[in-house]
Each structure stands twice: as C-alpha cells, then as structure tokens.
Amino acid sequence: MTDSHVHTPEHAHPHRHPPRPDTDDTLGHYQIMEIAVRELLIAKGIVTPVEIQRAIEAMDARGEALGAKIVARAWTDPAFKARLLTDGTEAVRDFGVDMGTTRLFVVENTPRVHNMIVCTLCSCYPRMVLGLPPDWYKSRNYRSRAVREPRAMLREFGTLMPDDVEVRVHDSTADMRYLILPQRPKGTDGWSAEKLATLVSRDAMIGVAFAREP
C-alpha cells in the first residue's frame, strides 16, 4: 500500500483512502452448491422464492429476547421451571416454540455447577429459542477450546469461575439443543418476569456469562 501516513487528530483527510477489497466477491464450494440446490428446488416447483423468504424472516425474528422471556418465567414460576428442566421441548410450546426434529434440553446453573454449551462438531445451537448463533460460537477457536480449557475460555468472556465451582461443558453433538438457565441475580426480589428478562443476555444462556446484575 503506497498511501501510508500517520493518523493524527489534525489529519484532515484531503485525499481518498485506497478501497478495502471486498470479501464477498468470491463464492466458495458450498455457497455455489447452496445456490444451485436452491435454484433447482425452485425450478422443480418444490419450494417457491416467497417460501424461502418467509423462512428467512421467521429465523431472523427469533432472537435472544425469546430465550430471555423463557428464563425469566422459569425464575418466577416454579411449576414452569420444573417442566422446563424435565422436558424443555414441551415446556417452550407455551411460547409458541416448535423444536422441529430436535429436542430442547435445559440445564440449570447453580452456586456449585456452572454449565456452558459448545458444538465441537459443527455449530448446533438452540436457534428455535435464541435465533442465529454469534460468529464466535461457530469459530474453531471457541469450538476446540471450550472443551479443552473452558475456564480460560470463560475468563476471556470476563467470567471468572472459582475453583470450587464445577464447570460442566455440554458438547451438543446430536439431537439435543441446549439452553442454560442462568442463576437469578441477587437483589431482584419481587421483580416481574418482564423486568427480569432485561437481565438475561444471550451469552448467559450459552453459559459463557452470568445474568446481568441489576
């Protein structure tokens, strides 16, 4: 790059920076295959472009807010919590969630056991309750180190785990999808489920963080 220069507060950009190269102008093998299969399915009348668009919209509409509502209800409704921990798939139907061909397995964090989720094989994630996974969840770095050195991984998320707490990693390798039920933060007695849900982050439901303090 010939345009190197020192950036200072006084530097007023009288010239153009060289454009950064696009990173989305080359299709990989699987991207080309996806397009080809999609075009074939449409050409054969098996799905329509509108159906594909609706499915994308439905996936985008799911997000951590849904998971947070489920967690907040479990914190405020002991009967629901019992159902959620016994058969998560059935319990989340209350929220209109259909787990499809997978099942929801909810694990509870306690003062003695801290749970976290990873999928070392690919990127299995509870999409039906949390939406699309964050990019880091799919990275090789997280996928390999979450099972190999979970405490170091947690530290990088700012989550310091005392030695006397058991760290339990769940490798989501098959038909279960996992949701972590975080510990309810102290100082929230009497809070409504709606207010509690604001303390529940996506990362807390993956198990790499605690719920927010009030």
Place this chain on the structure above:
Amino acid sequence: MSRPAASNAAVPARFKPGDAVVVRRAYPPGHVRTPWYIRGHHGTVVHALGPFPNPEELAYNRPGLPAQPLYRVRFRQSQIWPDYVGGAGDTLDVEIYQHWLEPAGAAP
C-alpha cells in the same frame, strides 16, 4: 424434513443412568457424530434420551433405522486431558449413540 417415528423400529437400550461405559475407539469414514477426542474414554451414563434415527445413515438419505438409543454421557475433564487446568470436579457431557458405547467395568 420429517423423520420416521423411531420408537417402533429401535434397537433395545443396553444402558441406563449410572452405568459405566467406554466410547469405542473406532475411526470409520463418513458422517460420524462421536467427537474424535472422546473416543476410547470412560464415562458414566447420566441420561437415557430414547431412540433416534442413526445420523450416520440419515446423512446419506437413508432412513436411519433401526433407531439407536441416545445417551448423555459424563466424563471427567482430568481424565480426558492429562494437563487439564481447572477444578478436579470439572466435567464434560457428550451425547453419544448406543452403537458407540461398550460397557465398562469398574470406573477407572
């Protein structure tokens, strides 16, 4: 995609919660859902999840029947990684299909 009901075409369950098991040390080709790092290791069944069509067959558009019982198996981190850094009680739970498990004697 709907999958066939598994319960009426399933392999009988061999294990129950509390059973000591060892993961087969096998390296077949294909779509295998048993992580490499856990093969050959000893663990304890913590949940019997029921039968599921075998993903090693589903991946090739076969029905995956008879369905394989699926288990959640708990391992001690300190036994999987000799240089593991963390509490002695730290554990790892992995979902493993029955045909990857063998009975283990006393826990090692």
